[in-house]
Amino acid sequence: xxxxSTAAARKPRRSSKRTSAAKTPxxxxxxxxxxxxxxxxxxxxxxxxxxxxxDLTEDELRGLYRDMVLTxxxxxEATALQRQGELGLWASLLGQEAAxxxxxxxxxxxxxxxxxxxxxxxxxxxxxxxxxxxGMFRGVNHGGxxxxxxxxxxxxxxxxxxxxxxxxxxxxxAKDGADSAVIAYFGDGASSQGDVAEAxxxxxxxxxxxxFFCQNNQWAISEPTEKQTRVPLYQRAQGFGFPGVRVxxxxxxxxxxxxxxxxxxxxxxxxxxxxEAFTYRMGAHTTSDDPTKYxxxxxRASWEAKDPILRLRTYLENVGAADEAFFTALDExxxxxxxxxxxxxxxMPQPDRMAIFEHAYADGSALVDEERAQFAAYQASFAExxx
Amino acid sequence: MAMEKMSIAKxxxxxxxxxxxxxxxxxxxxxxVGKLGGVFRITDGLQKDFGEDRVIDTPLAESGIVGTAxxxxxxxxxxxxxxxxxxxxxxxxxxxxxxxxxMHARSLGKIKLPVVVRIPYGGGIGAVEHxxxxxxxxxxxxxxxxVVSPSNASDAYWMMQQAVQSDxxxxxxxxxxxxxxxxxxxxxxxxxxxxxxxVARTGTDLTLVAYGPMVKVCLEAAAAAEEEGKSIEVVDxxxxxxxxxxxxxxxxxxxxxxxVVHEAPVFYGSGAEIAxxxxxxxxxxxxxxxxxxxxxxxxxxxxxxxxxxxPGLDRVLDAVxxxxxx
Ligand SMILES: Cc1ncc(C[n+]2csc(CCOP(=O)(O)OP(=O)(O)O)c2C)c(N)n1
Numbered sequence: 001x002x003x004x005s006t007a008a009a010r011k012p013r014r015s016s017k018r019t020s021a022a023k024t025p026x027x028x029x030x031x032x033x034x035x036x037x038x039x040x041x042x043x044x045x046x047x048x049x050x051x052x053x054x055d056l057t058e059d060e061l062r063g064l065y066r067d068m069v070l071t072x073x074x075x076x077e078a079t080a081l082q083r084q085g086e087l088g089l090w091a092s093l094l095g096q097e098a099a100x101x102x103x104x105x106x107x108x109x110x111x112x113x114x115x116x117x118x119x120x121x122x123x124x125x126x127x128x129x130x131x132x133x134x135g136m137f138r139g140v141n142h143g144g145x146x147x148x149x150x151x152x153x154x155x156x157x158x159x160x161x162x163x164x165x166x167x168x169x170x171x172x173x174a175k176d177g178a179d180s181a182v183i184a185y186f187g188d189g190a191s192s193q194g195d196v197a198e199a200x201x202x203x204x205x206x207x208x209x210x211x212f213f214c215q216n217n218q219w220a221i222s223e224p225t226e227k228q229t230r231v232p233l234y235q236r237a238q239g240f241g242f243p244g245v246r247v248x249x250x251x252x253x254x255x256x257x258x259x260x261x262x263x264x265x266x267x268x269x270x271x272x273x274x275x276e277a278f279t280y281r282m283g284a285h286t287t288s289d290d291p292t293k294y295x296x297x298x299x300r301a302s303w304e305a306k307d308p309i310l311r312l313r314t315y316l317e318n319v320g321a322a323d324e325a326f327f328t329a330l331d332e333x334x335x336x337x338x339x340x341x342x343x344x345x346x347x348m349p350q351p352d353r354m355a356i357f358e359h360a361y362a363d364g365s366a367l368v369d370e371e372r373a374q375f376a377a378y379q380a381s382f383a384e385x386x387x
Numbered sequence: 388m389a390m391e392k393m394s395i396a397k398x399x400x401x402x403x404x405x406x407x408x409x410x411x412x413x414x415x416x417x418x419x420v421g422k423l424g425g426v427f428r429i430t431d432g433l434q435k436d437f438g439e440d441r442v443i444d445t446p447l448a449e450s451g452i453v454g455t456a457x458x459x460x461x462x463x464x465x466x467x468x469x470x471x472x473x474x475x476x477x478x479x480x481x482x483x484x485x486x487x488x489x490m491h492a493r494s495l496g497k498i499k500l501p502v503v504v505r506i507p508y509g510g511g512i513g514a515v516e517h518x519x520x521x522x523x524x525x526x527x528x529x530x531x532x533x534v535v536s537p538s539n540a541s542d543a544y545w546m547m548q549q550a551v552q553s554d555x556x557x558x559x560x561x562x563x564x565x566x567x568x569x570x571x572x573x574x575x576x577x578x579x580x581x582x583x584x585x586v587a588r589t590g591t592d593l594t595l596v597a598y599g600p601m602v603k604v605c606l607e608a609a610a611a612a613e614e615e616g617k618s619i620e621v622v623d624x625x626x627x628x629x630x631x632x633x634x635x636x637x638x639x640x641x642x643x644x645x646x647v648v649h650e651a652p653v654f655y656g657s658g659a660e661i662a663x664x665x666x667x668x669x670x671x672x673x674x675x676x677x678x679x680x681x682x683x684x685x686x687x688x689x690x691x692x693x694x695x696x697x698p699g700l701d702r703v704l705d706a707v708x709x710x711x712x713x
Contacts, residue, residue, distance in 0.1 A: 221418070
């Protein structure tokens with residue numbers, strides 16, 4: 001059957017007037033503009049913003065730098081491990097370090113985090129051992145950490161679901177009269193899900209102490225943000241009755257300042273805020289994805305100039321907040337982390353086959369008990385045959 | 388005759404291409420179906436050839452995808468929507484169950500909703516959670532929906548043609564771990580009807596019924612059993628709603644034994660429906676109770692344990708032995 005002959009015969013069917021009207025939605029204002037909160041330029045210069053200021057010690061600045069470098073190193077190691085067949089899949093955060101470390105370091109210990117599946121940097125800030133993040137990507141478990149140890153919930157793969165959990169949790173925080181806050185991470189693609197709109201509605205109506213932290217990394221797999229929205233995402237919040245702010249997602253200082261302010265609002269009982277961190281996914285969506293099918297190399301190159309780590313390094317060097325010894329020591333620390341992650345993954349044991357029957361129910365189930373027994377007997381029959 | 392060897396993925400792609408080409412009312416909608424051609428490349432090249440008006444990248448919202456497909460169908464279009472993975476159909480489950488399935492009846496037959504919902508389903512590809520499930524029973528249980536699943540390239544091609552032409556909503560489950568399996572495909576002569584089962588292998592001692600990804604496992608089991616002198620018939624169900632009980636009955640009246648195999652949990656699964664009906668219809672022919680092989684009543688396990696969960700050759704042969712031992 002010939003494919004080419006049929007393809008040639010096609011014509012648009014609607015009147016050209018109607019078609020063109022329908023086809024050219026106004027481009028969303030997605031590029032950086034005056035509304036973008038920035039405290040550190042891509043060139044590494046400190047700038048001021050009327051609403052968001054931040055004053056950090058040199059120690060704190062170096063700390064943020066270290067967080068970003070180690071997170072990137074961890075991410076690179078995980079990507080390499082996937083390529084070597086040690087992980088089934090990996091969702092890289094490359095390029096989003098500032099958004100995650102800035103927002104993550106804005107949190108207090110008693111705040112609660114609801115991540116999606118790419119928040120390795122936030123997990124780092126929460127003190128989750130990075131090797132714990134790899135179990136689900138290796139295929140040995142569906143989570144790998146106790147969410148209550150670090151107030152860092154399990155990764156959520158179904159897009160947007162966790163924004164409602166965060167809202168409900170925040171409603172609970174408010175009911176308890178506690179002064180902690182909750183933060184929910186999601187992507188620009190996820191912003192289209194009904195769950196996210198419902199989370200906005202509930203959080204506004206109940207004035208829940210929750211911060212919605214949208215990492216707009218410009219892509220939802222192959223779909224650009226324009227396929228999700230015609231208004232800049234941060235403006236969505238207004239229609240739900242709470243403030244939205246767009247921050248330079250590659251500027252760790254701005255992300256820290258803006259998230260701190262939003263969390264503070266939540267603590268003060270002033271309700272939700274939507275933070276849109278304007279950033280870029282430098283790598284593929286996941287290791288299964290091939291971005292060359294849908295995006296141009298030049299686009300990535302233009303974002304490389306905005307690299308979050310480089311700009312902080314430039315600033316640290318310019319103000320003399322870090323010397324060569326600091327950077328060398330950090331390189332060594334990175335290598336040690338990489339090796340630790342590699343070794344940990346390679347030595348993760350194959351889970352026991354009986355594990356599939358564990359934890360389906362908290363109170364147990366007669367049906368699962370019966371199936372477990374049948375399964376065990378079946379497995380035992382092989383052992384007998386083998387004798 | 389235009390005989391070609393192609394993969395299930397390619398057969399689906401060709402079938403969708405033909406559907407778009409034949410009927411200007413046919414649309415394809417879903418996440419990443421455009422430039423990327425879908426995460427499994429089933430819609431590869433279609434947007435390039437048919438344009439963004441016919442092959443539509445949608446916002447990331449499954450309820451929105453199915454809900455707007457219903458509206459487009461009300462307006463005379465024939466949308467084929469892609470749900471990226473089995474576990475992501477649930478945001479759309481409300482639209483599918485409360486609206487798509489029922490509007491025809493509510494309108495006393497005045498409204499037809501020719502919507503095809505394509506869902507890559509099932510395990511065996513080492514994926515993370517929500518990417519390996521077999522929720523077919525949840526849809527087959529709902530009146531107003533038809534549920535089908537091809538097991539080979541030829542069926543993939545023709546069943547998609549028939550699904551698109553059907554005036555009923557069809558949930559079209561694609562066995563994702565078989566996407567790359569190749570088979571003979573005759574693009575010119577239409578084989579059976581959409582809801583007819585087919586006999587994939589003839590035998591006389593026992594009938595295995597399966598669909599989608601499990602047909603291959605059953606064929607392998609039948610081949611292995613033959614070496615032990617057992618003659619196994621394999622029936623490929625193709626349609627889980629409606630079910631071609633006549634075909635199963637015919638086979639069981641011959642072989643007198645039946646084992647139903649699917650990946651989905653056995654509990655409340657399609658095997659239960661088949662076992663009950665066939666027991667009613669063939670009670671006096673049966674030499675053994677109808678047995679079922681399938682998943683357990685637990686969440687689909689992490690990738691490194693999925694081989695324990697999924698029925699493989701050994702578990703199917705074990706059930707064959709148990710049946711024959713009666
Ligand atoms: C309900 C649902 N639909 C589809 C998917 C498949 N999927 C996984 S990630 C993704 C894109 C998400 O994009 P975005 O929300 O922008 O987040 P990003 O991955 O870019 O951080 C899609 C479509 C899913 N996980 N859940």
